[in-house]
Amino acid sequence: MAAPTRADAPTADPAAEPADYSLTVSPDRAGPAIDRTMYGVFFEDINNAADGGLYAELVQNRSFEFSTVDNRSYTPLTGWQQTATGGATGTVQVVNDTERLNERNRNHLRLGLAGTGGAGAGFGVVNSGYGAGMALREGARYDFSVWARTDSATGTRLTAELRTTDGTTVSAPLAVTVRGDRWTKYTGTLTAKVSTTGGRLAVTAEGGGTVRLDMVSLFPRDTYKGRANGLRKDLAEKIAALKPGFVRFPGGCLVNTGSHQAYEAPDFERRRSYQWKDTIGPVEQRAVNANFWGYHQSYGLGYYEYFQFAEDVGAMPLPVVPALVTGCGENKATDDPALLRRHIQDTLDLIEFANGPVTSTWGRKRAEMGHPKPFGLTHLGVGNEENLPDQFFARFTEFRKAIKATYPDITVVSNSGPDDAGTTFDRAWQLNREARVDMVDEHYYNSPQWFLENNDRYDSYDRQGPKVFLGEYASRDNRFSNALSEAAFMTGLERNADIVKLASYAPLLADVRQNQWRPDMIWFDNQRSWGSTSYEVQKLFMNNTGDRVVPSRASTTPAISGPITGxxxxxxxxxxxxxxxxxxxxxxxxxxxxxxxxxxxxxxxxxxxxxxxxxxxxxxxxxxxxxxxxxxxxxxxxxxxxxxxxxxxxxxxxxxxxxxxxxxxxxxxxxxxxxxxxxxxxxxxxxxxxxxxxxxxxxxxxxxxxxxxxxxxxxxxxxxxxxxxxxxxxxxDDKAAEPFRQVVTRDKGDLVVKVVNAQATPARTRIDLGTSKVAPTARMTTLQGAPDAVHTADEQPVQPRESTLRGIARNFTYTFPAHSVTFLRIKAG
Known part of the structure; x- marks a missing residue:
């Protein structure tokens, strides 16, 4: 706890003359209620967020399915190299034949063993993991598994071990004997003897003949909540620390781009829209897909895991399904009545998978995966950022009608296209209003200036019309000035909590080595993860939302006028x-x-x-x-x-x-x-x-x-x-970019005064709380930093600073620092 600060003590740079403001709170008036689920997170497999990211699997290309369809640089052996010990020799070949593991897992590795070398000699492959390698921790246990078969009558001895980049073995070997020419799963545990960020997994076979391998896997035992086929612990914990009210998944552009056809073996090498039935059941039987963002998706992290993660962090699940109108630049509508009927039925089956009893078809599948209790799905999105509003809405209407007929309590979420304004936005909102849609998903990524100018965006929305789900928003960079502008905008979201019912910053995760989008909330490499400055802002708001808005008003900054120049x-x-x-x-x-x-x-x-x-x-x-x-x-x-x-x-x-x-x-x-x-x-x-x-x-x-x-x-x-x-x-272009914004909420009796000062000038503010029934001290949390500050793996300068503010009364003065977000939690009443 920092030393107490007097309410009238200067906290800004003394070289900067403070500007004067006033803030008046009206605790006797009731503002809108704030839903517990207002702030959540949006997960999309962009920026390598799933495989090699949140999904804890350490082996890259574990089933040898990588293809040029995913990325022109990929081959079925991406991530793999040949290895041999003791003079052993052989051949390595990825094959797709009648001996495959199953119709959805078509490629596998065939090792031709020459039977050369001395006793214990082995020939096989080594996997380099994602990025720089596998992050191994000394003393940590790693669960190994492989599907294998052999034509050797006496069996084939298979050895798995952990190595470093120079080939040094850093674990005791794990040996299993593969018996029979039928696919069988073999498992065991490896323990790392050292810590390294360049780990490798080697799998070698002894003797002669042919051995086939598929689904070569290595998972850290220490996943989030100890889940099998689970999530990378540090990333999941950072998301959980936000205390999200909902988890929107699996996208994004990932949802509605690509073919809408079902997975079929002849269509293996094509990009399909994200279809939930491809992603459940045993991982070795799940489909794979070419990711919209230019890489490979294993679907090891699938719908069951998304639902389970939402439950683990105490959040409402909010899946999004394709509406058969592509967005994200593709802009095509699928005119196939049978295909539309199939997708609508898939959506009804999804609701049954989430909520149905174990006696139902899809509820039974959920129970077979280990979760007999329903997940409690209440909201479902149809479509994402379609630029063809009339074509989208015609299909959305069919989805909505079918869902409401069977599940009338499900909130069906529509959308308004990819921008905050324009012809698509206006037409989409017109259609949504006329049809009295429950909720509309808005998306926009804009400059910090826009966020400072549009704090009042939702003040004028129709209180009797559809509610807003702000499913994707961020200002375009990861500097603290971006986070400040987002914080200023969020005060307007809270003030309009009767309209804006759900909101999620996007994207959520980004691999620092391979990414397609910036800004992002949480960055990671193969070992470390860190929140951006926007993460700190989101966490502060999400952990201190409150349950009701308390009306308040503040003075504004004098506008600087002048012509457009340049x-x-x-x-x-x-x-x-x-x-x-x-x-x-x-x-x-x-x-x-x-x-x-x-x-x-x-x-x-x-x-x-x-x-x-x-x-x-x-x-x-x-x-x-x-x-x-x-x-x-x-x-x-x-x-x-x-x-x-x-x-x-x-x-x-x-x-x-x-x-x-x-x-x-x-x-x-x-x-x-x-x-x-x-x-x-x-x-x-x-x-x-x-x-x-x-x-x-x-x-x-x-x-x-x-x-x-x-x-x-x-x-x-x-x-x-x-x-x-x-x-x-x-x-x-005369809209003021107001740098001083505020909102006040009530949280279990506390008044939470939230002030953003997104300018270089300290804000000396006369505060009238509207009541004398307040404690003389307040808990204060401050985020402050240089506007150009950016968080990296080695340095995260913008961190919450906790202190006690004394001198609280009905009327008091406090100087909010330049470039800061300040939350005052005051006992009242």
Whole structure:
């Protein structure tokens, strides 16, 4: 416990003059109730979060099913190398023949043993695990298993042992004798003699003949809750420490992308949407799949394990099933009535698997897996981020009708597409409102600026309409400034707890060596794990939510006004395009820039260094159709109140072209993105600190080879855009990014005053609690740090600091530090 702090003691940098604020609490008024399940976690197998992550299996490619369908660099022997001792020789081959383990586990390893070498000589394979290797701990036990068969009449001696990267053996050998040419599972335990992060598992066979191996597995005995086929303990414990109210799984884009067909042997090498029946039962009988994010999924972590994990952490399970309309850039609708009926029945079977009695078909399967008691499923999502709202909603309606007919108490969750606004969002919400849907899943990833500007987002939502499940949100980076903006936004979520019933930051987990997305809440390597600054914010809010909002109000920060200022720019994204006749004129008609590229491109700076830019045939051409974010800029960052005109022509590629204005640098600008998102729509995006947000959009697409006239008019904070002489759209960017935010909740009699000060200035705040019936001291928790602080494996500088604040009364003053989140827990009443 830190030393007590006086309520009026300065806590900020004395060099920074505090700004004055007021905060008034109204404890005699009742705000909305907060559900225990409001804050939860969202797990998706992105960033290698499952295999090699939360799923504790240490062997990579344990069933030799890796394929170029998963990743172009993969082979069936990815993760494996040949090994031999005592002069033994032989052959290693991955085969798919009639001797396979089963129809879903088709590949297996065939060792041809030459019978060479002396007594005890062995030939086989060694597995390197994930990343740098297997993290082994001295004295820890590891459960080994393998399915094997042999054509040797006398049996084949199989030896498993732990090694280091240089081949040194670091465990006593485990020997089993494989007997018979029929698949049999063999098990045993290995104990590590040393600690290492570069561990290996070697499996060798003695003698001659042929031995076949499959499902070679090594699990730490010390999994979370000691579960067999369990979870990596440190990762699961960090998630459990959040005290999540729900667990949403298994995705995300993982859910609804790829083929919606059922698993069939001829379709083995294809990517299918995530279908829950593939993921239950004995692990050796589960399907595998090509992960949407570019790697392999074993489904060892499946629906049963997700349900069990939710139960273990005291959370509500919230699965999401595909709606037969793909999202995440694919944007296709499946028109197959039989396939739709099959998926609807699969969803009804899923509910029975979760909730049905052991006498039911799927309840019996749950019981056979070790859980006769129902899991208590109450919420289920259908679909994820579909960009075709009408097609999605037609299919969602069929799912909802069937679910409600059989299970009327299940809350069926719809969604509103991939963004916080726009035509898809508006149409989806219209359909959801008209159909009186229970709950709508919103997703958005935006800049810190957006989160500071949109604290009041849910203040104006219809109190009689569908409730909101904020299933995915985060600001785009992992710095403490991102976490502060998220904290400021979360005060608005709590204030609107009657509308926002569920909320989960995303993504949850990321392998520091292999990842597809940033930001993330928890990072890990093969040995260590650490929470990001956003993890600390989420944990603080999730552990101190309270059960009811107490109305309160605070003064605001004086707005800093001024026109949009900045240079101009040209860009492409996975497209080749040509630009010509760039002209920038001031509001008074004077010319700021006139560029026909006849003199070359010396006026232009390559802001991102990407792409291949050159003057060709009198135009400025970016010719690399694969390069992304190829921004070049010209002009003065002090320009304001101007007109930008340019001719643009798409030459080839996936998208259209981008014209930038208000450019301060490569991470701070606006751009008009025409033909973006695979040439499916167009928008104006604002980038602040490297994080993007969409300001306005429509469905404009771009034709290859056609020249377009673009005109951007900037006047103060007002922007108007013209395409081929016709008004395309416009916006006024005058929303205040308020850095001082607060909310007050009641938690079992305590008042919890939550204040975010996301600015460099301390906030000297006069607080009126609205009652004198308060204890004279308060428990105070503070998160404070440099705005650019980022947590790494070796350094996590932003940690909660606990202290006691004295001098609490109805009216008192406290100076909230710059760049801080502060929770005051006050005994009241």
């Amino acid at each position: 240079a101009v720019g040209l860009s492409t994204w996975a497209t080749s395009a040509a630009y010509d006749d760039v002209r920038v004129t001031a509001a008074d008609g004077s010319t700021l820039l006139a560029e026909d590229f006849s003199a070359g491109d010396f006026r232009w700076t390559r802001a991102t260094g990407r792409g291949t830019w050159s003057v060709q045939d009198g135009a400025y051409v970016q010719s690399d159709a694969a390069a992304e974010d190829t921004l070049v800029t010209a002009g003065d960052t002090g320009w304001h109140d101007y007109d930008l005109r340019v001719k643009a022509t798409k030459k080839s590629g996936k998208e259209g072209f981008l014209v930038a204005f208000g450019v301060r640098d490569s991470g701070n600008h606006y751009w008009w993105n025409l033909g973006g998102w695979g040439n499916t729509r167009s928008a104006v995006e604002k980038t602040v600190g490297g994080g993007k947000e969409t300001i306005t959009e429509n469905g404009t697409t771009i034709q290859t080879g056609r020249t377009y006239d673009l005109h951007v008019q900037v006047r103060g904070r007002q922007v108007t855009l013209f395409l081929d002489g016709q008004k395309w759209g416009g916006f006024t």
